[in-house]
Amino acid sequence: MTGQIPKADLHCHLEGTAAPRLIRKLAARNRLEVPPGLFDGDDRFAWNGFPGFLDAYDRAARCIRTVRDYRDISYEYLTACASEGAIYVEVFLSPDHAAEAGLSYAEHLAGAIQGIEDAERDFGIVGRIIIICVRHFGPDSAMKIVDAMVHDPHPYVVGFGMAGNELAYECADFAPAFAKADAAGLPCTAHAGEVAGPESVRAAMDALPVRRIGHGIRAVEDPALVAELAKRELLLEVCPGSNIALGIYADHQQHPLPRLLEAGCRVTLNSDDPPFFDTSIGREYARAAAAYGFDDDTLLGFTRTAIEGSFADDETRAKLLSRLNNFMGHSPNAEGQP
Numbered sequence: 001m002t003g004q005i006p007k008a009d010l011h012c013h014l015e016g017t018a019a020p021r022l023i024r025k026l027a028a029r030n031r032l033e034v035p036p037g038l039f040d041g042d043d044r045f046a047w048n049g050f051p052g053f054l055d056a057y058d059r060a061a062r063c064i065r066t067v068r069d070y071r072d073i074s075y076e077y078l079t080a081c082a083s084e085g086a087i088y089v090e091v092f093l094s095p096d097h098a099a100e101a102g103l104s105y106a107e108h109l110a111g112a113i114q115g116i117e118d119a120e121r122d123f124g125i126v127g128r129i130i131i132i133c134v135r136h137f138g139p140d141s142a143m144k145i146v147d148a149m150v151h152d153p154h155p156y157v158v159g160f161g162m163a164g165n166e167l168a169y170e171c172a173d174f175a176p177a178f179a180k181a182d183a184a185g186l187p188c189t190a191h192a193g194e195v196a197g198p199e200s201v202r203a204a205m206d207a208l209p210v211r212r213i214g215h216g217i218r219a220v221e222d223p224a225l226v227a228e229l230a231k232r233e234l235l236l237e238v239c240p241g242s243n244i245a246l247g248i249y250a251d252h253q254q255h256p257l258p259r260l261l262e263a264g265c266r267v268t269l270n271s272d273d274p275p276f277f278d279t280s281i282g283r284e285y286a287r288a289a290a291a292y293g294f295d296d297d298t299l300l301g302f303t304r305t306a307i308e309g310s311f312a313d314d315e316t317r318a319k320l321l322s323r324l325n326n327f328m329g330h331s332p333n334a335e336g337q338p
Contacts, residue, residue, distance in 0.1 A: 004085055005085055005285060005296060005299050005300055005303065005327075006085055006086070006087045006300070006303050006323065006324050006327050007081075007084065007085050007086040007087070007269075007281050007282065007285055007302075007303055008086060008087060008088040008089070008268070008302075008303045008306035008307055008310070008320075009081060009086060009088075009089045009090070009269075009270050009271050009281045009306070010090045010212070010235075010237050010268055010270055010306050010309070010310060011090075011092070011214055011215075011237035011239055011268075011270035011271070011272055012077070012089065012090075012091055012092065012270060012271045012272060012273070012274065012281075013057075013091070013092045013094070013132075013163065013272065013273050014070070014073055014074060014077070014091040014092060014093050014094075014112060015057065015060070015061040015064060015073070015094060015097055016057055016060075016272070016273030016274070016275075016276060017073060017076075017077040017091070017271075017273070017274055017275070018060065018064070018073050018076075018077075018275070019274075019275040020038075020039050020043050020044065020045060020275065021043075022072070022073065022076060023038070023060050023063050026063045026064055026065070026069050026072070027063040029069075030063065030065045030066065030069070032062075032063055032065070034063065035059040035060070035062065035063075038056060038059055038060060044275070044278070045060065045275060045276050047276070049246075049247070050165075050195050050246055051165075053246065053273075053276060054136075054164075054165065056276070057273065057276065058097070061094075061097045061100075061101075062100065062101065064097070064098075064101060065101045065102070065103070066101075066103070066111070067103070067107050067108070067110055067111035067114075068111065069111065070098070070103075070108050070110075070111025070112045070115065071111040071112070071114040071115040071118070072115065073112075073115065074091065074111070074112045074113075074114070074115025074116055074119070074127065075114075075115035075118050075119050076115075077089075077091070077274075078115065078116065078119035078120075078123070078125050078127050079119055079122070079123060079125075080280065081125060081280075081281050081282075082119065082123035082124065082125040083123075083282075084280060084281055084282030085282065086125055086281050086282075087124070087125060087126065087303075087320060087323055087324070088125070088126045088127075088128075088306070088307060088310060088312070088320050089125065089126075089127050089128075089281075090127075090128050090129070090130050090158070090159070090310060090311065090312075091112070091127060091128075091129055091130070092130050092131075092132045092161060092163060093108070093109065093112055093129050093130070093131055093132065094131075094132055094133075094134060094163070095108065095131065095145050095148065096133070096134045096137050096141060096145070097134075105145075105148040105149075105152065106152055109129070109152075109154065109157070112129055113129070113154065113156050115127075116128070116129070116156060126312070126316060126319075126320065127156075128156055128157075128158045128310070128311065128312055128316075129154075129156050129157045129158065130157075130158065130159040130160065130161045130189065130311065131145060131149050131157055131159075131160055131161070132145075132160070132161040132162060132163045133145050133146075133160075133161075133162050133163075133164075133174070133177065134162075134163060134164040135162050135163065135164030135165055135166065135168050135169060135174070135191070136164045136165040136168035136169075137164065138168075138169065138173075139169065139173045139174050139176070139177060142162065142174050142177035143176060143177045143180070145160075145177070146160060146177045146178075146180045146181045146184075147180075149181065149184070149186065150180065150181075150184045153184075155313070157186075158186075158187070158310075158311035158312055158313070159186050159187045159188060159189060159311035160177075160178070160181035160186045160187075160188050160189075161188060161189040161190060161191075161214065162174060162178075162189075162190040162191060162208075163191045163214065164191070165195075166191060166192060166194060166195050166196040166200050167195065167196060170203065170207075171190070171192070171200075171203040171204050171206075171207040171208055172203070172207040174190075174207075174208065175207050175208060178190075178208045178209055178210075179209065182209040187211045187212075187311045188208060188209055188210045188211060188212075189210055189211065189212040189213065189214055189237065189311075190204045190208055190210050190213065190214060191213075191214035191215055192204040192213050192214065192215065192216060193213065193215055193216040193217060193218040193219050194214070194215035194216075194217065194218065194243070194246075194248065195246075195248070196218070197218050197221055198218055198219045198220075198221045198222035198225050200218070201213055201216050201218070201219045201225060201229075202222075202225055205228075205229075205232075205234065210234070211234065211235065211309070211311075212234065212235040212236070212237055212309060213229075213234055213235070213236050213237065214237045215236070215237065215238065215239060215242075215243070216229070216234075216236040216237070216238070217236070217238060217243060217248070217249075217255070217256050217257070217260070218248075219236075219260075220256035220259055220260060223263075226260065226263045226265065227263065229265050230263055230264035230265045230266075233266055234266070235266040235267075235268065235305065235309040236260060236265055236266065236267050236268070237268055237270050238257055238260070238267050238268060238269060238270065239269075239270045239271065239272040239284070240252060240255050240257055240269070240284060240287065240288065241271070241272070241277045241278070241279030241283065241284055241287065242271075242272035242273065242277045242279070243255060244277075245276070245277035245278065245279075246277075252287065252288075252291035252292070253291065255291075257288065257292070258292050266305055266309060267302070267305065268302055268305055268306040268309065269281070269284045269285055269288055269302050269306075270284065271284055285299055285302070288302075300324070300327075300328060303324060304321070304324060307320045307321055307324060308321070
């Protein structure tokens with residue numbers, strides 16, 4: 001039944017959802033050469049280790065050049081998610097990558113919004129946008145992004161976040177940008193505890209007004225921190241396929257997802273950068289079920305947790321929960337949390 005279960009994805013990078021086929025198509029349309037060595041002999045992204053992944057991601061993103069490109073990537077990804085039963089997706093959108101292609105904040109946002117609207121019209125899937133800064137690009141760039149968000153608000157832009165290399169700068173360096181986003185009513189998330197250890201999670205929690213942590217899985221190395229995450233109900237955007245592909249854990253049996261659940265943490269399943277890690281939101285649900293023996297109620301609980309912890313407005317969240325409850329055949333107060 002896993003394929004039929006309504007799903008939600010809170011953690012995926014829009015540029016990182018474009019498969020090699022689409023990257024080749026965009027490069028040809030934009031009269032660009034595909035960066036040498038970007039794909040391997042099986043036509044998959046070629047990279048080695050986390051720095052190699054970041055480099056491959058950035059090189060692929062350079063083929064994304066126009067408003068139409070952003071529309072097509074958004075539409076294709078949401079279409080694929082809908083085919084696997086997803087009803088809601090929040091995509092991370094990086095103005096820094098768009099700027100490298102010569103696109104303004106407003107231009108690349110317009111492309112993504114068009115793709116979201118087209119996908120909802122055609123397939124009923126709801127998409128929203130979290131604008132992110134890239135940590136290794138520095139705090140000044142982060143502030144410029146927040147300035148643009150505050151100056152040009154849009155109802156589909158529902159939050160602010162930070163991705164990139166956790167080992168660059170300190171979380172506190174980005175506190176002014178996050179404070180400005182928070183003051184503007186934009187809920188925040190930040191990548192932490194992925195490549196770096198539990199100290200990275202604690203730094204994000206202490207320095208930034210975050211409601212969610214991107215990944216956060218290495219918090220498991222500090223039981224006191226796990227207890228605090230559970231007590232504060234900070235949601236963890238967990239991406240097992242990504243973590244395993246990057247070598248953080250050898251396989252699902254080593255992955256701490258079950259331990260975080262058992263400790264009472266709020267956890268969701270997410271796709272991160274699907275074609276880079278040979279995954280999708282549907283595969284994440286299916287693999288979790290197979291690896292840990294999760295039943296349908298547990299899987300539905302991941303979706304409920306994601307929708308309740310989404311940055312969508314109250315009306316959108318209520319509609320999504322209604323769709324989930326209708327599928328479950330339960331009342332709006334139905335159980336189902338993992």
